[in-house]
Amino acid sequence: MNGVMPPGVENPLVFSAISAGIGAIVGSFLGVVCERVPGMVLGSAGRENLWLPGSHCPQCGHTLAWWENIPLLSWCLLGGRCRQCRNAIPLRLLMVELLSALFFAASSGFFPTVSGWLPLWILWCGLLPLAMIDSRHMLLPDCLTQPLLWAGLLTHAVFHTLPVTDALFGAAAGYAALWLIYQLFRLSTGREGLGYGDIKLLAALGAWCGWQVLPLVLLSGAILGIIGYFVLYKPDNASRQIPFGPFLSCAGIGVFILQSAHIAI
Ligand SMILES: [Zn+2]
Structure with missing residues (x-):
């Protein structure tokens, strides 16, 4: 392989x-x-x-x-x-x-190496449609996030790019982290700050990147989101919602590329 x-x-x-x-x-x-x-x-x-x-x-x-x-x-x-x-x-x-x-x-x-480029191609095929669909429709369909999660687990099992246990814990931790943030935000403001699609996307990214780098993925996604909020969307009022998926996707593939570089070295 x-x-x-x-x-x-x-x-x-x-x-x-x-x-x-x-x-x-x-x-x-x-x-x-x-x-x-x-x-x-x-x-x-x-x-x-x-x-x-x-x-x-x-x-x-x-x-x-x-x-x-x-x-x-x-x-x-x-x-x-x-x-x-x-x-x-x-x-x-x-x-x-x-x-x-x-x-x-x-x-x-x-x-x-095949274990270098093929996982990146697979991740791209999952994240690009998710980022584009979310940016146009505020939607992260289950039919894309769920296969992406499984593809991550299978990729690590086949290519040994990450220990599968790290990927499994990453998927669970990704889901749990955003679910917790979602519930805390809803309890404190009465509004939904995130969609369930974002939670499933971070679970998929956890499966791809492993639990250890999840804080980095989430933090990078949030920083990119804040920059995007002011630069790309030019919000005319503070209550406008912007999709989180494109920024989370950019952060996820960026971190995975850094990990691939480390593995390749
Ligand atoms: Zn025509």
């Missing part, structure tokens, strides 16, 4: 380029997850699921031809607009593909 590179790919540059291509394709699917899962969870998507109907323009329903659906390339070929109605294709879809391509390439470049 800990071989330096996949068989047949000895050149690091070639491997990074292949990783970027895989990242763009995976990013294209993650874009579908970000667009469709909220409707599926909230019941507003009708019979739509991740696979059906096929890729289409959300404005006019135009079904995309194969060449209109190539990650990164099609957006450039079409000038960022639907071929039929000429409405703009959301820039966020391009960003998901681009960021995924860059992240996959960078992680396989910096951590060339």
Whole structure:
């Protein structure tokens, strides 16, 4: 499991380029997850699921031809607009593909062992949709947080990146810590300061990072959240709620990257 590179790919540059291509394709699917899962969870998507109907323009329903659906390339070929109605294709879809391509390439470049890059790719696939969906819909669906937690436990069991007991205690401690903060805040203010999705997300991050670094994840997420509150959201009144998931996700993957660097060294 800990071989330096996949068989047949000895050149690091070639491997990074292949990783970027895989990242763009995976990013294209993650874009579908970000667009469709909220409707599926909230019941507003009708019979739509991740696979059906096929890729289409959300404005006019135009079904995309194969060449209109190539990650990164099609957006450039079409000038960022639907071929039929000429409405703009959301820039966020391009960003998901681009960021995924860059992240996959960078992680396989910096951590060339399978036990280095593969866990990072898996964590990215869980956290990116959660961060995007929470930032747009204030929603952290169970169908994403729960598999992410299990994926963390299984990853450590398979790749020995962390002792599984640390990951198990991390999941339990992550849940317990935010549940306690949630209850204390509710008792003292009568309001809900967090969603249950945040509690489950920290449990998943506990499974990925281990219980020892949970305070660091939570503190970093809170600091990023405070910065984001003033910088990104420009709140016009103090009572405005902002999603915590994107900041917690950034903190979680940041800490896991630092841990991966330590393991790689
Ligand atoms: Zn259209």
